[in-house]
Amino acid sequence: MKEHSALDALLAPGGIRPLYQPLYAFTNGDPHLFAFECLSRGPHGTNFERAPVLFEYVRLKRQEALVDRICISTALEQLPSMARDTKVCVNVHASTLARDAGFIDFLTRAIRKAELHPARVIVDVIQHAPSHDGDGFALAVTRLRSLGVAIALDDVGVGASNFKMLLDVAPDYLKLDRCIVDGCHDDSKRCAVIESLVQLASRLHSTVVAEGIETDDDLVIVQSLGVRIVQGFLLASPMEGRKLVAWPSLSPSSAA
Amino acid sequence: MLQATGKERSAPRHRILIVDDEELIVQAMRKYFAGLGYDVDSAFELEEAQALLGNYRYDLVIADLRLTGVGGVEGLQIVADVRQRWANARVILLSAYGTPEIERESYQRGADAFLHKPKAMMEIAHVAVNLLENA
Numbered sequence: 001m002k003e004h005s006a007l008d009a010l011l012a013p014g015g016i017r018p019l020y021q022p023l024y025a026f027t028n029g030d031p032h033l034f035a036f037e038c039l040s041r042g043p044h045g046t047n048f049e050r051a052p053v054l055f056e057y058v059r060l061k062r063q064e065a066l067v068d069r070i071c072i073s074t075a076l077e078q079l080p081s082m083a084r085d086t087k088v089c090v091n092v093h094a095s096t097l098a099r100d101a102g103f104i105d106f107l108t109r110a111i112r113k114a115e116l117h118p119a120r121v122i123v124d125v126i127q128h129a130p131s132h133d134g135d136g137f138a139l140a141v142t143r144l145r146s147l148g149v150a151i152a153l154d155d156v157g158v159g160a161s162n163f164k165m166l167l168d169v170a171p172d173y174l175k176l177d178r179c180i181v182d183g184c185h186d187d188s189k190r191c192a193v194i195e196s197l198v199q200l201a202s203r204l205h206s207t208v209v210a211e212g213i214e215t216d217d218d219l220v221i222v223q224s225l226g227v228r229i230v231q232g233f234l235l236a237s238p239m240e241g242r243k244l245v246a247w248p249s250l251s252p253s254s255a256a
Numbered sequence: 257m258l259q260a261t262g263k264e265r266s267a268p269r270h271r272i273l274i275v276d277d278e279e280l281i282v283q284a285m286r287k288y289f290a291g292l293g294y295d296v297d298s299a300f301e302l303e304e305a306q307a308l309l310g311n312y313r314y315d316l317v318i319a320d321l322r323l324t325g326v327g328g329v330e331g332l333q334i335v336a337d338v339r340q341r342w343a344n345a346r347v348i349l350l351s352a353y354g355t356p357e358i359e360r361e362s363y364q365r366g367a368d369a370f371l372h373k374p375k376a377m378m379e380i381a382h383v384a385v386n387l388l389e390n391a
Contacts, residue, residue: 053307053311056311
């Protein structure tokens with residue numbers, strides 16, 4: 001038998017590797033660096049290099065809260081210095097917010113330690129299953145607001161990131177899942193969904209972020225539909241912190 | 257290594273998942289099936305296998321019955337998970353501890369083959385290739 005489970009390896013120092021992916025905001029057609037999303041990967045040479053496998057495993061092991069903490073602390077500890085108006089997105093499971101009573105205090109300390117102003121932080125809420133602890137979740141959302149961070153709802157349009165979550169969280173940002181965005185340039189149904197979500201977000205005083213932009217055609221279309229913040233391999237891949245230092249703040253096309 | 261017949265050589269790049277808690281067995285099986293031209297993933301524990309099954313489609317899953325030591329029957333759960341997702345995927349269970357009852361239950365849950373360990377790699381491969389060719 002293997003002496004240690006994969007979970008042991010993930011929880012050990014260095015078991016989670018932080019990566020950072022830029023988000024760009026377009027103003028009058030010109031892009032500028034808006035934020036970096038902190039992403040996490042497992043050890044090289046394992047199945048957990050693949051983020052969906054990593055987090056599905058963590059959820060099956062019911063270790064979301066612990067791993068969320070490790071991912072955030074690792075990402076913020078290795079966060080290079082960057083322009084002061086660039087925001088930082090960190091991911092957290094809705095279940096962690098609902099059940100980990102100490103999470104907000106942990107996050108407060110981690111943000112302070114990283115010398116980030118809370119207004120620069122966006123907490124990206126991932127919802128993979130209906131929460132069974134509505135009170136705990138609601139309290140955590142209230143405390144996040146008090147802390148001064150912004151809240152994003154991840155994977156909007158798929159799974160459990162549904163309309164009830166929109167009502168419960170009242171997010172500052174709606175991150176449209178790539179499965180809605182990808183291929184929208186020649187799919188009128190995808191365009192209709194994106195357009196309606198942009199309108200909905202506007203009514204809810206929220207801002208739409210399109211994830212998974214991989215082609216120029218999709219980029220042009222989402223912009224024409226009213227999306228102003230985008231993320232995807234077309235603009236920039238997830239990268240290690242050391243590459244972040246030299247990352248251009250204005251145009252993705254000028255990146256090395 | 258299994259003698260590659262014309263049929264085996266022409267096999268499409270099926271995707272195989274190997275699940276066993278014995279690292280050496282996993283390594284040997286990965287190498288063997290990759291050498292036969294298959295795309296191979298592997299997992300050492302139930303949840304790792306389930307995380308892969310939740311994200312990728314496999315044509316064949318070869319799983320050990322026991323993944324957590326004495327008394328474990330995690331392989332049965334893997335059979336059920338595969339069957340729940342894909343009617344046409346093939347599943348082979350391996351076990352050194354298979355009783356007739358366990359073997360019967362394996363087939364009831366949808367296993368396509370139940371092989372008693374120890375089994376030569378070539379025998380496992382013959383069963384696997386036949387299942388894939390006739391899927």
